[in-house]
Amino acid sequence: MAYSRRSSRTPRTRFTLALLLLTAVSLLVLDLPGTGPLDPVRNGLSTVFSPLRAAGNAVFEPLSNGWKGAFGYDDLQDENEKLKAQLEERKSEEADVKRLQQKVADLSKINGVTIEQQKTKVAEVVSGPLNSFEQTIQIDAGSSDGVKKGMAVITGRTTGKGGAVLGRVAEVRSGTSTVELITQVDLTIGVRTQKGDIGTATGQGQGKPLLIENIDEQTLRKGDFLWTSGIDRTAFPGDLYVGRITKVGKSVDGVPRVVEAEPAADLTSRYVRVVLKDPPK
């Protein structure tokens, strides 16, 4: 096949390239984290694209399911997702018993303190990462459901207790939201151990454990449970199950020990819940 080629490195070509690069860099500068002047434009265009996306999903979902299995796979998958969600909730019960034991001990000393209960909104994960570099998921709950940027997202599909921290709402549109996963680099949440020590858990990337910092690591043991601390100005309510410590490194010459934890949440969960607690401003 022979193709006709018109232009090469002419002044006009260089001018076009410079114009496009300048536009791309301008978009990047305008979309710097925390500024957000392009968010309405992006959300508007994303909304325009959503019918095409919905149509594509309707056409290709059976195809992708067919890729994975045979007839009846949909039902099995749905049942499997329900069981996985229930398992996620059961997994947190053991941790919850430990936490409540500690809580009872603390409450016996202090009067008038109650455990915080939060409303949640059940949502379905409609899309995973769209390319290799993205670490977010899309859920089918948005601002019309009371979801706000910064709210905590946990696994599970019931309205009761249970589930584990999956991530945080990063972007909100009218009917959908983007969720940053707990493993995302720079996503830090306040955590507390069963002994009551408070620290932070920071994501280190997809497939990697959480890094536990700002905590008295002398008291930590492998297998200890972690919950959200819920201290003032944190985006997460307290007492949400985060995970278990998997590694407590050795201290060398006074350098703090490396402490890592495995997130309890199944990051591939199909059903999640948004904790409807206003994030701090």
Next chain:
Amino acid sequence: MSWPRAALIVVVTLVLQVTLFSRFSFEGARPDLMILLAVMAGFRFGPERGAIIGFAAGVSFDIVLSTPLGLSALVYTIVGYAVGVTTAGMVRTSRWAASAVAAAGSAAGMVLYALVGAVLGEPTLDGPSLGSIVVLVAAVNAVLAPPASRALAWAGTDERDRRQPFLAR
């Protein structure tokens, strides 16, 4: 060059990427059809149109991604231009030429994306291994290069030579 057709190809490719190809992953790496458009546009039409179609593919992908707006546009523009420049003197009679260029251009594009993203503070080097991303995207795009090339040929056809059948281009 029919720009409405080129725009249609970009939109259809975006729908395919978002609703079909992003569902499949290997070790966390996912196919990337949008960079294939940039590479094949540079290969077929030269650096100028390669850069323009690369920019259009990138900015449309940016709208649905959670990464900063303009990151894909910047990288895909450079890729479209660079492929156009480097393949300017290439003999195009081989049936494997398009696939080879698609694989090499896509691999280079993924590395560039990861590096530019890291410079901008994005966690592009903290997810799946760059090696697996490069191998997967290059392999998938090598396979899809011939149909992508034919689709772009349809967009590159002027009204005057529309009589030529689609599959013969």
